[in-house]
Amino acid sequence: MKQPxxxxxxxxxxxxxxxxxxxxxxxxxxxxxxxxxxxxxxxxGSGKSAMVKALLKLLPSHSALIAGEAxxxxxxxxxxxxxxxxxxxxxxxxxxxxxxxxxxxxTMKIGRQIVECILRHCxxxxxxxxxxxxxxxxxxxxxxxARTRFxxxxxxxxxxxxxxxxxxxxxxxxxxxxxxxxxxxxxxVTIQAQILELMKQIQEKLGTSILLITHDLSVVAGFxxxxxxxxxxxxxxxxxxEALFADPxxxxxxxxxxxxxxxxxHKDDPLIPIExxxxxxxxxxxxxxxxxxxxxxxxxxxxxxxxxVPKSEKHYAxxxxxxxx
Amino acid sequence: MKKRLFEIRNLxxxxxxxxxxxxxxxxxxxxxxxxETLGLVGESGCGKSTLGKCLIGLTPPTSGSIRxxxxxxxxxxxKDLRAFRSQTSLIFQDPYSSLNPRMTAADIIGxxxxxxxxxxxxxxxxxxxxLHLVGLSPSMGNRxxxxxxxxxRQRIGIARALAAGPRFVICDEPVSALDVSVQAQIINLLxxxxxxxxxxxxxxxxxxxxxxxxxxxxxxxxxxEIVECAEAEELYHSPxxxxxxxxxxxIPIPDPQIEKxxxxxxxxxxxxxxxxxxxGCPFASRCPKxxxxxxxxxxxxREISPGHHAACHYASQPLIxxxxxxxxxxxxxxxx
Numbered sequence: 113m114k115q116p117x118x119x120x121x122x123x124x125x126x127x128x129x130x131x132x133x134x135x136x137x138x139x140x141x142x143x144x145x146x147x148x149x150x151x152x153x154x155x156x157g158s159g160k161s162a163m164v165k166a167l168l169k170l171l172p173s174h175s176a177l178i179a180g181e182a183x184x185x186x187x188x189x190x191x192x193x194x195x196x197x198x199x200x201x202x203x204x205x206x207x208x209x210x211x212x213x214x215x216x217x218x219t220m221k222i223g224r225q226i227v228e229c230i231l232r233h234c235x236x237x238x239x240x241x242x243x244x245x246x247x248x249x250x251x252x253x254x255x256x257x258a259r260t261r262f263x264x265x266x267x268x269x270x271x272x273x274x275x276x277x278x279x280x281x282x283x284x285x286x287x288x289x290x291x292x293x294x295x296x297x298x299x300x301v302t303i304q305a306q307i308l309e310l311m312k313q314i315q316e317k318l319g320t321s322i323l324l325i326t327h328d329l330s331v332v333a334g335f336x337x338x339x340x341x342x343x344x345x346x347x348x349x350x351x352x353x354e355a356l357f358a359d360p361x362x363x364x365x366x367x368x369x370x371x372x373x374x375x376x377x378h379k380d381d382p383l384i385p386i387e388x389x390x391x392x393x394x395x396x397x398x399x400x401x402x403x404x405x406x407x408x409x410x411x412x413x414x415x416x417x418x419x420x421v422p423k424s425e426k427h428y429a430x431x432x433x434x435x436x437x
Numbered sequence: 438m439k440k441r442l443f444e445i446r447n448l449x450x451x452x453x454x455x456x457x458x459x460x461x462x463x464x465x466x467x468x469x470x471x472x473e474t475l476g477l478v479g480e481s482g483c484g485k486s487t488l489g490k491c492l493i494g495l496t497p498p499t500s501g502s503i504r505x506x507x508x509x510x511x512x513x514x515x516k517d518l519r520a521f522r523s524q525t526s527l528i529f530q531d532p533y534s535s536l537n538p539r540m541t542a543a544d545i546i547g548x549x550x551x552x553x554x555x556x557x558x559x560x561x562x563x564x565x566x567x568l569h570l571v572g573l574s575p576s577m578g579n580r581x582x583x584x585x586x587x588x589x590r591q592r593i594g595i596a597r598a599l600a601a602g603p604r605f606v607i608c609d610e611p612v613s614a615l616d617v618s619v620q621a622q623i624i625n626l627l628x629x630x631x632x633x634x635x636x637x638x639x640x641x642x643x644x645x646x647x648x649x650x651x652x653x654x655x656x657x658x659x660x661x662e663i664v665e666c667a668e669a670e671e672l673y674h675s676p677x678x679x680x681x682x683x684x685x686x687x688i689p690i691p692d693p694q695i696e697k698x699x700x701x702x703x704x705x706x707x708x709x710x711x712x713x714x715x716x717g718c719p720f721a722s723r724c725p726k727x728x729x730x731x732x733x734x735x736x737x738x739r740e741i742s743p744g745h746h747a748a749c750h751y752a753s754q755p756l757i758x759x760x761x762x763x764x765x766x767x768x769x770x771x772x773x
Contacts, residue, residue, distance in 0.1 A: 155616040254705075270707060300480035300643065302704050305687035309703050327617055330689035334696035353693045364618075371621035372691060373650035375673065383650065385621035389586040405618075 116143035117289060117321055118167075123180035123190075125159070125166045127393075133177065134394045136162040138345040140180075141420075144289065149315060149322045151332040151353070154342035155390050160325050163342075164291050166190075168201050184289075203233040206282030206320075210294040212274035216266040222277045223262030226250070226284055233285035249280040254310055272303035276310070283314065291323045296331070308335055329368060333357055338426075341365050344391050344401025347420055351427040361429035364402045400431070408433055442605060442637055443469040443492060448501035450487055450661075457712045461487045462661045463719075465501070466738070469605075474631065474638040476652030476669065478645055478684070482711070484661040485641045489607040492639065493525040494518075523553060526603035530610035532590035536582040542568070542593050543578035549600040567596040572626060588619035595626065605637045612647065624651065645688050649673050657681050660708060660719040663738065667745040677747040680720045718749070726751065 125137040137159040144150050154160040165171050166178045167189055182189040189200060201207070209215040217225055226246035230237055237245065243262075250258035253276040266274055275295060282290050292311065296304035312335065315322055324336060332339050332353060339356050341349040341364065349362040360366045367386040377383075388405040391397065400406070403413035412432050420430040448465040451458040461484045469475050479485050490496045492503060494510050503510045505521060513521050529535035536545055546567050547560045555563065565575040571592040582590055591611060598606055608627060612620040624647060631638060642648050648655060649669055656666040657680065665678040676682045683702040690696055706723035709715060718724070721731040730750060738748045 155618060157616075301645070301687045302480065302683055304689075305701050306703055306705075309701065328689065329617075330691040333691045333693045334689050334699070357691060357693050368618060369691060371618060373621075373624070373646045375646055375649060375685075375688060375690060377650060379650065379669070383621045383625055385625060386618040387622070389588055389619060390616055 114145050117146045117185065118144040119181075119183045120144075120167070121181040121183070123163065123166060123182060124178070125162050125171070126177040126179075127162075128175050128177065132394070136345055136393050137166065140342075140345075140347055142340055142347065142350065144321055144323060146288070147315075147319045147321055148337045149312075149324060149335060151336035151339040152323065152325045152342060153327065153329055153332055153339060154325075155327055157390055157393060158342040159345035159393070160342050161293055164293060164323060164325060167291070168205060168207070169194075169197055170201075170207075199233075202229055202282075202287070203285045204287055204289065206285070206287035206290040208275070208278050208282050208290060208292040208295045211298050212271060212278045213266070213298075215278055216274060218266055221263055221265055222269070223247070223250075225277070226281050229281050229284040246280070246284070249283060250277075252283070252314070253277070253280045254306075255280075270303075271299055272306060275299060275303075275307055279307075279310065279314070283318075283320075286318075287320065289321045289323065291325075293325045294327070295324070297327070304331075311335075329372065341368075344397070345393060346401055346417075346430065347428075348402065348431070349427075349429045350420065351429075355424070355427045359427070361423055361427065361434055362402075362431050363406045363408050363433070365429075367405075367407075439470040439473070441468050442471045442506065444502075444504040444507075445469075445492070446502045446504075448488070448491060448503060449499050450484070450491055450496070451499045454712075459711045460661055460714070461711070462491070462498075463715075465658075465661070465663055467656055467663060467666055469637060469639060471604075471637055472635055473653040474640050474651050476648035476655040477639060477641045477658060478643065478648050478655060479658035480643065480708075482708075483658045485643075485658055486609055488658070489527070489609055489639060489641055493527060493605075493607060494521070495527075523549075523601040524603050525605045526598040526601065526607070528591075528594055528598045528606060528608045528611045531614045532587055532594050533582075533614070535594055536590060538582050541579050541581055542573075542585070545582075545593060546578075546596045546600055549597065553601060563600065567600060570599070570630070571596045572622075586619075587615050588622055591615060591623050592626065595623075595630070599630065599634070603636070605639070607639045607641065609641045610643070611640075613642065613644065620647075627651065645684065657684070660711070660715075662719050662748065664720065664749070665745075665747045666738075667747075671742075671745055677741055677745065677752040678720075678749045679724050679726055681747075683723075683725075 121141050123137060123140045126133045126135050140163060152160045167182050178190060180190065223246050226249055227242045230242040230245055247258045247262055250261060255261050255273060255276055296307050299307060311322060326332060336353050338352050340347050343364050349365050360369055370384040371386055373383060386405055391401055399414040399416055400418055403409045410432060418430045418432045420428045422428050423434055446466045448462055450462040451460055465488065477485050491498045497511060543564050547564050550560045550563055564578060568575045568578055573589060573592055612623050615623060628651065630636060640648060640651050652669045655669050655672045656663050659680050665681045673685060676685055683704050686702045704723045709719065709722055717732040717734055718736050721727040736748045736750045738746050740746050741752050
């Protein structure tokens, strides 16, 4: 059995607001293996961003309560001090955010933003070496005339170009894991294809593991090796990408697949929506978070939360309707 | 013969920006027929929303002509203008910012009726009908927007758009701000309303899957110019313009088996600056098949096959081998 690069165990995130504790992520466990692309799919409010931000303690410390373990190569990220964490962020784990416009510093030339990251995390580099390395990185992410672009400010670049710069920064210190939080949501579909293609090439070339967060199941189909589907702060299904699309087990995953119009669909084919709306995180539910919208809900669904159980070796789901292996 | 509702000819819209002009729309010509859904697709900033706003007179065009039932929209005055305004309507993208937070749902929906001069009783009756029509319960009328979810708010926006009894509705990205699992509810509602009320839609979206599902015809906009226009099935099966081909090949398909076999046309190059006046084809800077001719001479919109128009010098030849697998034989998918 392969050793996981990152093993997350019983991770919970609560936000305190007006003296109430609002659960955003509820008791989530998963592994990320070396060299794989793991997709995390969920709607807004499903807890996917809160979950990965909690891993690097990027949530505001005064309001976010984090419990559980996240073991990265033998050390628990959640018990590290701030100082120790700074050695992990950017160096061991790179981050790509959704909106490259707000994530880059508008007052710094893009080259310097990459150099800053290299000098911070790789003390063996001298400033001129770091500069050369930054230019190499810009070339690696497909920016033409990297030497000239090095001197430019973020506002002179297009959205796709800025996202490439973000990727260059994330790669600067050779991380073994990159967390990409909706990296293509703010981009147009042709640019999205370019960026995903680039991330895939980099993953193949450097063997970096990627954690891709997205709300679009179709992006996952072409890009990821394994997928976690999240709903209401819980993982409802975890599977290899082939297994998930060939045989979706959880009613939510099935509903989602039926409600997306497909290109090979005829105009008169019905689109079957999931009725109702996603739950607010503040609504405490003791049972399955999907039971109110679920066409198959039974009595037990509202009373007890189903555990994530294996249906086969590579396919887990949390639903009372699914008989365990 | 289908009846033309809108005739748009050589529509150009420039916005002044400092000493320069942002060229939002250049020489756009097309028709909208009664009862159809015309899909309008393109990347952000290509002029989709500006085109919609020009059509219903929310922003005056710089030059060109927009005719509604044969009458020039910019020349409408008085009674004709009021009639035009009640017959055209708009559904906005963001259901959070497009509803007044200090008005109740019933007041929001009733405002167009009040402007038309309906009495209080007529209004109340109509508001109840409209709420029911969009799938909300009439008792929700006295709630405020913040008490509704995103999908419910979009339903209120739709009810407001339909209040004055329009014939033509512009849907400007009506589902892109909604949760994925809620989008299908609104798509189905829009489809149902069109069938019941015989509405004509201009459906603006960047999600090509939704556009294909809802539209009879589709126009592709690139940097303010229409590059291709055809029946939806035809356009998705045999796209002629290289931009449309790239756009279609970039759509992710929720099926790992198809995705593995698929080859994408990955574009390089940048979209030309919106300030520039282009001599040649707007897509030449990113087109994999562009020649010197493309940079020099602007291709005109031509009818390549019946009903299929494209603006490309080389559109009659198969430019790029067909690798868009929308026509892949659908294997029986088991499990759902």
